[in-house]
Amino acid sequence: MGPSLARRARLPGTAVRSAAVSAATSPETPPETSLVPPDDAVAPVRHPEAPAPGTPLGAHYDHCFGxxxxxxxxxxxxAHAGEGVSVTAEFTVKPQHQGAPGLAHGGVLTSALDETLGSLNWLMHSIAVTGRLETDFLLPVPVDTVLHLDARCTAVHGRKIYSDAVGRIGGPKGxxxxxxxxxxxxxxxxxxxxNGRKEEIEAAMEDPDQVRRARAFEVNP
Ligand SMILES: CCCCCCCC/C=C\CCCCCCCC(=O)SCCNC(=O)CCNC(=O)[C@H](O)C(C)(C)COP(=O)(O)OP(=O)(O)OC[C@H]1O[C@@H](n2cnc3c(N)ncnc32)[C@H](O)[C@@H]1OP(=O)(O)O
Structure with missing residues (x-):
């Protein structure tokens, strides 16, 4: 099949140039980030009180989109706890998750990966937020599909937690x-x-279960 996008010759002098890359760091030029753990990164350690493999992890916050x-x-x-620092999870694509007709939106699929990867941190009793996330979309995912997710932590370096995940369709081995x-x-x-909006933070702080869940992970042995 030939190219279907409209093409025309570029006018002289209209090529778009990227900004020069500088090694300097400032709020405008944040440090380079990498998805590859440094050489002195260590293996992740499952917390001794992490739930046994197969246990449902439950929600970290009732109003979490994920x-x-x-x-x-x-x-x-x-999500369910797996062996070591790994989790499995399932997400069913609903009509409200469409991008193209009958197909899941890529951002929604990335959210499902983000949520699954985020739940790994609970097995280490660590509270963490996504710094960087890179997704490959290999197959279209139709509405009503169950996405079978499998994530594992690969390395830890200081406060940085490295992890990867896959999502399969047509069954857990698909x-x-x-x-x-x-x-x-x-x-x-x-x-x-x-950083959170005042009204939601206040509501969360008035919920004893939420406070217990958040505070339980503050002290690592
Ligand atoms: C009492 C009730 C209260 C409620 C309690 C609720 C409990 C909830 C529990 C659990 C929630 C889990 C929620 C999961 C939801 C799913 C996951 C998400 O979608 S999270 C949302 C999206 N992510 C963000 O919004 C991050 C926004 N970014 C930031 O806030 C900052 O940039 C932050 C915290 C990530 C880093 O800022 P810094 O000032 O703390 O730290 P610096 O010094 O900049 O970085 C520390 C190290 O990390 C590296 N780093 C920083 N940003 C990086 C990046 N983007 N990629 C790679 N590395 C990065 C740096 O290079 C540095 O590394 P070197 O120690 O020098 O080796």
Whole structure:
């Protein structure tokens, strides 16, 4: 099949140039980030009190777009602890998750990967946020498909947590439709208290279960 995009010869002098890359760091030029762990990164350690393999992890926050049950249009992703620092999860693509007719939106699939990768941190009793996430989309994913996700942590370096995930369709052993690599950055509970909108933070702090879940992970042995 020939190219279908409209093409025309470039006018002289209209080529777009990228900005020069500088090694200097400032708020305008944040440090280079990488998905490859440094040589002195260490293996991830499963927390001794992490839930046994097969245990459902539950939601870290009822209003989370990824795992919460309170949002009708959320992903309602359900993750289970795996061996070591690994998790499996399932996400069913609903009509509200479409991009093209009858197909999942790529950003929604990336959200499912993000959520699954994020749940790995709970097996290390670490609170962390996504720093960088890179997704490959290998197959289209139709509405009603169950995406079978499998994620594992590969390395830890200081506050940086490296992990990867795949999402399969047609069953847990089916072909890989999406895959991702990520770096999560460990944070304190204050990250959320200081940055979240006041009304949701206050509601979360009034919920004893939420406070217990958040505070339980603050002290690592
Ligand atoms: C009492 C109730 C209260 C409520 C409690 C709720 C509990 C909830 C529990 C669990 C929630 C989990 C939620 C999961 C949801 C799914 C996951 C998401 O979607 S998370 C949302 C998307 N992500 C963000 O919004 C991050 C926004 N970014 C930031 O806030 C900052 O940039 C942050 C924290 C990531 C880093 O800022 P810095 O100032 O703390 O740290 P610096 O010094 O910049 O970086 C530390 C190290 O990390 C590397 N780093 C930083 N950013 C990186 C990046 N983007 N990629 C790779 N490396 C990065 C740096 O190079 C540095 O590395 P070197 O230590 O020098 O080796």
């Amino acid at each position: 795992c919460g049950q309170a949002l009708p249009h959320g992903l309602h992703l359900q 072909p890989i439709a999406v895959r991702a690599k990520a770096v999560f950055i460990e944070v304190k509970v204050e990250h959320f208290i200081d």
